[in-house]
Amino acid sequence: MSDGTFSAATSPSATEPLALVTMPQRPLGARDVRIKVRAIGVNPVDWKMRSGGPLRFAHRFVGPSGPLVVGVDFAGDVVEAGSAADLKRGTRVVGATNFARKQLGSYATEVVVRDDQCAVLPDAVSYDVAACLPVPGATMLAALGSAGAPPAGSRVLVLGASGGVGLTALQISRALKLTAVGVCSSRNTAVVERFGATAVDYTKGDPLEAARAHGPYDLILHAVGSATYPLDRCRPLLSSRGVVVLVVVRAADVPSFTFSRRVAKVLGKPERTTLEPLVAWAASGALEPIIEARFPLAEAERAHQVSKTGKVVGKLLLVP
Ligand SMILES: NC(=O)c1ccc[n+]([C@@H]2O[C@H](COP(=O)([O-])OP(=O)(O)OC[C@H]3O[C@@H](n4cnc5c(N)ncnc54)[C@H](OP(=O)(O)O)[C@@H]3O)[C@@H](O)[C@H]2O)c1
Structure with missing residues (x-):
């Protein structure tokens, strides 16, 4: 050896x-x-x-x-x-x-x-x-780029809010003073709220309908997949400049992100330029x-x- x-x-x-x-x-x-x-x-x-x-x-x-x-x-x-x-x-x-x-x-x-x-x-x-930090953080930063770097006060809806990507996205949203709403199950509403987001419980009624009340959204970070939350149900929740960013991409989504400016896909690709802000947020306690x-x-x-x-x-x- x-x-x-x-x-x-x-x-x-x-x-x-x-x-x-x-x-x-x-x-x-x-x-x-x-x-x-x-x-x-x-x-x-x-x-x-x-x-x-x-x-x-x-x-x-x-x-x-x-x-x-x-x-x-x-x-x-x-x-x-x-x-x-x-x-x-x-x-x-x-x-x-x-x-x-x-x-x-x-x-x-x-x-x-x-x-x-x-x-x-x-x-x-x-x-x-x-x-x-790397993949989840780079994914959210790429999604924000796809949405044209929404300014403070913009609204973000995170589908899959309690996972690795989702919780990172909520905390980055909080650091950037974006208003976040997170779709999660009952057992995870507390953790979503702990990071400053409004929790929408998908086990209680129609989560997209419930999320509509907190919109419209400048970014919908779609970290679950369009089989669960169909794109044609997400798009009406967008603001006039809003974008649905697919973190999970299915073959059926290809026409949407190819032909619609309102749908994009991301590949989180960490490199120093994306890692440095993530490390800074972790050092300040903003990312935990x-x-x-x-x-x-x-x-x-x-x-x-x-x-x-x-x-x-x-x-x-x-x-x-
Ligand atoms: N494009 C990219 O660059 C990229 C980067 C990272 C990840 N991804 C993909 O994105 C997906 C998410 O990644 P991840 O690391 O966040 O995964 P993860 O940590 O495994 O996500 C698990 C979380 O998803 C939640 N969840 C499951 N079904 C849900 C539903 N119907 N509605 C809302 N939340 C739901 C679960 O909460 P409950 O138990 O409460 O349901 C759980 O907390 C994966 O498919 C991954 O491969 C893509």
Whole structure:
């Protein structure tokens, strides 16, 4: 065995279970940094990648060769830096891997990414908190961009308000002085309200009808899917400049976001420019992720089973 990373990886077969494997250490490019991973944020894409779908397809074409190492989000310490990298050994960072740059995923003891995929972590932000931020935060920031950066006072409706994306979106809304309404189930109304949003309980009547009373909305962040909350029921809740931003995209949505200016889709792609404001909000306490559970990396499968229930409140973490 070489001085490799110890990663949770799947075999090329999409249905293979996760397995811990030792892999050879990756060489560093000039702007790359090697990071000892301290915490990993679990996102649904991590298990979705294991069973096919467009991102897995893309990974096969443009990703690194060898087994699929899943995972995107991480926080840790720089242990080695390439000659042109702007991060020094010993720096605490948060970041996200990018398979389009031939990088392996973040379910590992060590990752190699480019310096501009990381932001420096102040001492005030723990590795656990930081690892919750990248994909959910980048997704909300991208959605706000799609909605034309709505000014303070604008109204935001979050469908799927209690999940990793939803709770992050509510807190970013609060930080930007946007007025947020979150659709969630009865058990999660308190957490939605804790972050300054109005909760709409989807178990009590028609949630879109109930949300209408708090609109119209300049952004509807759709983090559940149009099979549950159809787009033709969301669009009438928009203000004259409002946009429905799809976080979950179905094939049936393609005509809507292709032909309508009122519907967009996002892909949360964390990089330093998006990570820095998230870290600043976390340092000030404006972003305060809820961590439902932490699992050892070796129990990534268990974390995926929990995530697949679709019932997670906030985030799940893996710890190498
Ligand atoms: N496009 C992108 O870049 C991007 C980025 C991140 C995530 N995503 C996708 O977005 C989706 C959400 O991600 P996530 O990380 O937030 O997932 P998550 O944390 O697993 O979301 C779980 C939450 O969804 C809530 N929920 C389930 N059904 C609901 C419904 N009918 N109405 C309202 N809330 C409901 C659950 O609350 P209850 O138990 O109370 O129902 C639970 O708290 C996933 O499909 C993910 O793959 C896409």
